[in-house]
Amino acid sequence: MPGLREHPLRRTLTDEVHARPYEMMPPPARGSFIALHSGEAASRDDWTAVGDLCQRYGVSAPPEGASHYSVDLGPFRLRWERHTEFSSYGFLKYGAFAAPFADPVIGEVPSEWLASLPGEALVAIHVAVEDRRGGQRDLAELAPLFSGNTVAGSVVAGGAAKAWTDYRLHADGFSRLLVEDLDLRVRQVGRLVQRLVEIETYRTLALMAFPEAQHYGQAVTRIDEHLAELTQRVTEINNLEDEQRLLLELSRAAAEVERIAATTEYRFSAARAYYALVTRRISELREERVQGIQTFNEFMERRLAPAMRTCESVSDRLRALSYRVGRTGSLLRARVNVALEQQNRDLLESMNRRARQQLRLQETVEGLSVVVLSYYSVGLVGYLAKAVKASGAPIDTDLVTGLSIPLVIAAVFIGVRSLRRRLIREETL
Incomplete structure (x- = not known):
């Protein structure tokens, strides 16, 4: 080229x-x-x-x-x-x-x-x-x-x-x-012999999946029955703890299904391929019946085909079981998530109530603090007025003390409020 x-x-x-x-x-x-x-x-x-x-x-x-x-x-x-x-x-x-x-x-x-x-x-x-x-x-x-x-x-x-x-x-x-x-013809002889030998070879290889189908078919039935029981329990439980316990059981069932599927997938896939080769080779024989004798195709239909249908049935059941386990698990997980969200909402509401209570308590304490601080501050003003009067100043101590009360209260209130705002600002930084 x-x-x-x-x-x-x-x-x-x-x-x-x-x-x-x-x-x-x-x-x-x-x-x-x-x-x-x-x-x-x-x-x-x-x-x-x-x-x-x-x-x-x-x-x-x-x-x-x-x-x-x-x-x-x-x-x-x-x-x-x-x-x-x-x-x-x-x-x-x-x-x-x-x-x-x-x-x-x-x-x-x-x-x-x-x-x-x-x-x-x-x-x-x-x-x-x-x-x-x-x-x-x-x-x-x-x-x-x-x-x-x-x-x-x-x-x-x-x-x-x-x-x-x-x-x-x-x-x-x-x-x-x-x-x-x-x-x-000479070449036809070799081709015919090879087809006949391949029919027997691929038949045997296809049947290698049959013992696995028999063995794991019982396990699939057991898991299927257990899944039906778990699905029924999904409709009966009404608390989060039971739902979580049931979800754990479903996870175990799902793991068992996937283990069996992984173990059998290669053999079942190979059986399908080998069986297809058997049927193709038989069709290539172009059989004609001999009176009273079972043909190759009839023998395979009576002996091999039922075994292959058993393998296919177990494979289909595994796929269906995997889907059902996943669907039931998704349903249960949705219920668990809804329950957890409700718990979280209840928890947040409880925290909000406590926060509001703490805020009211804090405001009450602030009010009491203003009263207490104002009381002692007015007392200090009274002592100061008495000291000034004792030094010879012509003042009325009671009048000075009384007039200082609103001023002291205002000053204490502003001071406490300013302090609280500064503390809040520092916490948010």
Whole structure:
């Protein structure tokens, strides 16, 4: 692109469209597929394990940071894919075989290497692809291949193949999947096998949420009943202390709801995503019914769909419960706030009354102070007049004392008032 600047993600995004291609599986072919749940932090360990296996057989290891790899190791072909929380490994072998599940490919994989893989086995499937263009198995021939278990299956890929499984674990811990090629192209075989394996893988991963739904469903019911009781009590209490105690109980219930929601949110969200993938992969099979046999879609509708509805129900109840707890808490907090505001108003009114009483008392004390000070001041004036008269001045002491009374009272009143104003001014600074 001369003269154009390329976006740094352009090539990565273009390559992502072509990532994880289907395997070419010319029938007859067999495979053993396992999915190990290792969490989101184990991608480096998976990459290292795949590199170790490649080194054993003298082939190139996957590039640094790869999340999928397919390589021929000689005795078998390896297909590895790293997903968000699990890794899948496929071990494939092409060529004729005597019986579909008598000699599984995983028997040729080094056992010590398998034991060293990070994570725990969640899915394990033996797959056999038969070329049945010359003739098809009848239902009686299918039964021994699945240990006499009830078989589910259908005509798939627009009539180009048949697929059968019993969705059970056999003595070796693996389930079994048989594909009869009636008119498939080589690439269609690999695509069909991958879809069938993914249906089983995503079905199992989706069901990981079911035990949590069963466990926490009881807790949700208990909290729901407790919330109904608390809501009823909201209408019955009539004092602030009970309201505050009830608000504390509501806060505890809210904390419990949020704890459960935080614990289950990832698993429930993952279950919804995995279930959507299962339904999509089944629709891509383009099933046609075989008389008397349960189809893949019917099996999932009867077995997986109810479990997913249970998970969805618990998730919905948690969301509704969180909303109800919050709404009830808001209502109760509003009542508590109103009660506290009323208490504050009562307290302020009481303080105002006391302030007015203190003001009246202060004014009374000021009046008494003026009287007392005036009384003693007039007495001092009388003593002063007597002293002047004793010195020979011709004055009437009683007249002087009497005339001084209004002057003394006025002077004392003005002095006390001035003092009070000065004190008030100093307090406000």
